[in-house]
Amino acid sequence: MDPLEGRVSRTAVWTGADIEMREVPVPALCDGDVLVRVRLATVCGSDLHTVSGRRCGPVPSVLGHEGVGEIVAVGPHATSDVGERVVWSVTRVCHECDRCRSGRTAKCRSVTKVGHEPFTGPWPLSGTYSEYIVLPAGTELVPVPDLLPDVVAAPAACATATAAAVIDAAGYLEGRRVVVCGAGMLGVTAVAMCVEVGAEVAVLDVDARRTAWAERFGAVADEGGPVDVALDFSGSSEAIAALVPRLDIGGRLVLAGSVAPAAAVPVDPEAVVRGWLTISGVHNYEPRHLREAVAFLTRTVAVHPWAELVDAPVPLDVLGEVLHGGPGLRAAVAP
Numbered sequence: 001m002d003p004l005e006g007r008v009s010r011t012a013v014w015t016g017a018d019i020e021m022r023e024v025p026v027p028a029l030c031d032g033d034v035l036v037r038v039r040l041a042t043v044c045g046s047d048l049h050t051v052s053g054r055r056c057g058p059v060p061s062v063l064g065h066e067g068v069g070e071i072v073a074v075g076p077h078a079t080s081d082v083g084e085r086v087v088w089s090v091t092r093v094c095h096e097c098d099r100c101r102s103g104r105t106a107k108c109r110s111v112t113k114v115g116h117e118p119f120t121g122p123w124p125l126s127g128t129y130s131e132y133i134v135l136p137a138g139t140e141l142v143p144v145p146d147l148l149p150d151v152v153a154a155p156a157a158c159a160t161a162t163a164a165a166v167i168d169a170a171g172y173l174e175g176r177r178v179v180v181c182g183a184g185m186l187g188v189t190a191v192a193m194c195v196e197v198g199a200e201v202a203v204l205d206v207d208a209r210r211t212a213w214a215e216r217f218g219a220v221a222d223e224g225g226p227v228d229v230a231l232d233f234s235g236s237s238e239a240i241a242a243l244v245p246r247l248d249i250g251g252r253l254v255l256a257g258s259v260a261p262a263a264a265v266p267v268d269p270e271a272v273v274r275g276w277l278t279i280s281g282v283h284n285y286e287p288r289h290l291r292e293a294v295a296f297l298t299r300t301v302a303v304h305p306w307a308e309l310v311d312a313p314v315p316l317d318v319l320g321e322v323l324h325g326g327p328g329l330r331a332a333v334a335p
């Protein structure tokens with residue numbers, strides 16, 4: 001008999017207008033599936049944008065793509081162990097298409113994503129705002145070391161892993177002048193990563209409270225001079241346009257915040273040629289970036305006040321109250 005038969009998940013379903021609590025039957029696990037009981041989920045800014053109407057997604061759906069949980073059951077041929085505390089990637093990929101085989105699984109041709117799938121489709125329990133989440137084969141699971149509290153581990157799957165992918169794209173950073181534009185959870189995390197490898201990092205944000213957070217993680221206030229590396233998490237065309245002319249010879253600009261349509265940014269091709277400039281983009285990340293995220297948080301858990309970036313968790317029933325933002329950089333839910 002299926003040990004999950006009759007088990008239900010208390011799940012917060014986004015209807016397009018509000019959040020509805022539902023009791024959802026836990027499906028029988030397929031080949032490679034892993035069932036996780038969510039211990040803590042953090043609220044990424046993109047969910048705030050979905051709820052406020054700035055971003056489109058399937059309706060109804062279970063939102064939430066940052067979380068930490070415990071494996072409670074595994075399907076046939078799953079390689080993880082019951083009882084393990086884990087974080088998991090946002091993307092579920094095929095590992096077989098041309099893009100996956102070329103090392104760009106982030107853009108797998110059949111990618112599906114945690115917290116982005118229709119509730120009425122083949123993956124109803126896809127989001128972290130739920131007692132249980134099903135993680136199909138092709139989702140990367142990374143064990144969480146005991147010394148990493150849930151509150152520090154939860155943002156790994158989006159904020160920390162994406163920041164790790166941006167740092168990867170930024171190249172060699174030791175001794176480099178870096179400016180981080182946009183000091184939300186990703187920007188503050190990128191600041192800490194730059195500091196760890198010995199970069200001189202300045203921060204730029206329109207919100208003084210966020211700049212203050214980045215300064216606690218080792219950045220100085222930006223004074224506007226030339227830089228070797230600029231990392232943008234703001235997605236503001238105006239801010240990006242101001243970063244390009246600041247790039248010194250061999251400079252690199254990495255864009256990660258532009259995930260909604262925005263005004264085009266003028267680029268002077270002669271400046272790019274004569275300056276040996278590189279402008280690149282990062283969207284989603286590779287499995288290695290999630291592993292690096294967990295390793296980085298473990299190395300720095302005693303160095304930085306990570307837990308203070310996350311608000312005290314609320315119960316799932318009142319999720320709606322924190323989907324409009326909270327006092328910290330991340331709201332949290334304990335399903």
Ligand SMILES: [Zn+2]
Binds near residue numbers: 159
């Ligand atoms: Zn996110």
Ligand SMILES: [Zn+2]
Binds near residue numbers: 096108
């Ligand atoms: Zn693929």
